[in-house]
Amino acid sequence: MRTTQREYDVVVVGGGPGGIPAAIAAARNGAKVLLVERNGYLGGNLTIGLPLLGFLDRDGRTVIGGIAQEFVDALRAYKTPYGAAATAHIRCPMHDSLTLYDHEIFKFVAFRKVLDAGVEVLLHAEPIDVDVENRRIRTVTLAGKGWRIEVAAKVFIDATGDGDVAFLAGASFAKGQKRTGVLQPPTLMFTLAGVDTEKTIRFVEEDPEQMVLCDTTEVGPGYDAAFFRANPNHILVGLRKLFDQLRAEGKLPIARDTLIYIKSLLPGEVHLNVTRHLGVDGSDVFSLTKAEIEGHLQIEAFLETLRTYVPGFETCYLTQIYPSIGVRESRRFAGIQELTEDDLLTGRIGEDAVGLGGYIIDIHKGDGSGTIVKKVPPYGLPYGITVSRDIEGLMLSGRCSSMDAVAMSSARVMPILMALGEGAGVGAALAARYGIPPRNVDVKEVRSILEAAGAILRPRA
Secondary structure, eight states, X not given: OEEEEEEEEEEEEOOSTTTHHHHHHHXXXXXXXXXXXXXXXXXXXXXXXXXXXXXXXXXXXXXXXXXXXXXXXXXXXXXXXXXXXXXXXXXXXXXXXXXXXXXXXXXXXXXXXXXXXXXXXEOSOEEEEEXXXXXXXXXXXXXXXXXXXXXXXXXXXXXXXXXXXXXXXXXXXXXXXXXXXXXXXXXXXXXXXXOOHHHHHHHHHHOGGGGOXXXXXXXXXXXXXXXXXXXXXXXXXXXXHHHHHHHHTTOOOSSOSOEEEEEOSSTTOEEEOOOOOTTOOTTSHHHHHHHHXXXXXXXXXXXXXXXXXXXXXXXXXXXXXXXXXXXXXXXXXXXXXXXXXHHHHHTOOOTTEXXXXXXXXXXXXXXXXXXXXXXXXXXXXXXXXXXXXXXBTEEEOSTTSSBOHHHHHHHXXXXXXXXXXXXXXXXHHHHHHHXXXXXXXXXXXXXXXXXXXXXXXXXXX
């Protein structure tokens, strides 16, 4: 095996929604930055067919700006034969807001953004070892294509989603929902073409009971056929009545209660969020392997169900299965602060906030029976949830940050993680600049830099 050593101010491991803004923000604030990604592209869950949720709160106020909004602006400026590569932020009775975009063009924008910021990128590499001395990270060892790469840094940011660096460093973590410890099931996203969504909309218009969801799902008024027709770019979560019937008749090959389609920007194309993998732990390679295989086989079986029983899908055909499964929940690591369910319910926004969230509490039940959806006011993302309690020099960005399970179910959506990542990146750059641990960074200075860069720390009208 070939070996090499490299040294940086800040190393960000994970090039998804938590990592990209962290790397850009750190580099823009003077740090020498390495961004490490296991895939051959940047974006992670930003590239698997999902929408951007939560730019607006339940009252339509803007709660996320900064680097996350920069990406949307760049996509909207990117012209294609079908129009802009992203929509505006669309208010939604269920999801508060949604923003649809072209996931392949996002990859172009992501590379350009990080390179323009001066970030060094290393693809096809992932962490295999962490050297910790006196509770401080000295180096992280990466492996890829026969290389063993030992990187030293003043600050490491774990943006792997599952917290792989923090886990290897021995940091403490929790998993699963309160009381039960059950994890939300992951989903393997896929895309279909040849779909007549107008026919699906007519189906729910003629039978409004198809839009009645489980009693734990809070939806605002007007989530119906009229909304879908008025907003061609939409997400439809429904058909529970039909799915219950198919399940009772043994004709539903997945353990879930609704259809979720996300309307693509391309005519006749939808992204499907429907596979269910119960009892899966995305931080366990053996469990994850089982889910990936199961996902492909569920998709194969579900295609026939869609064509046979779901109006509008009679002639649909598969165009893409995304390269990695979408994990909703795994490890959450202890920080010097924790974002809690109570913080969300009360809308706490402290003077330590480096970003905001406002998305619904969104818990997919581990038994596949339904979803818990509860609307919340805007809440702050405290800087301390990005700073490891156990390991000096380690920061956390993404769903592995310091949150309880309920708070994570809201803050896990990508624009919120991008806002959190930007805050972590600024904090890491200041820690490196002043030669201090991230926990000793002046949060007032972090907030000042963020606001100057367009981040939102109080809801805007």
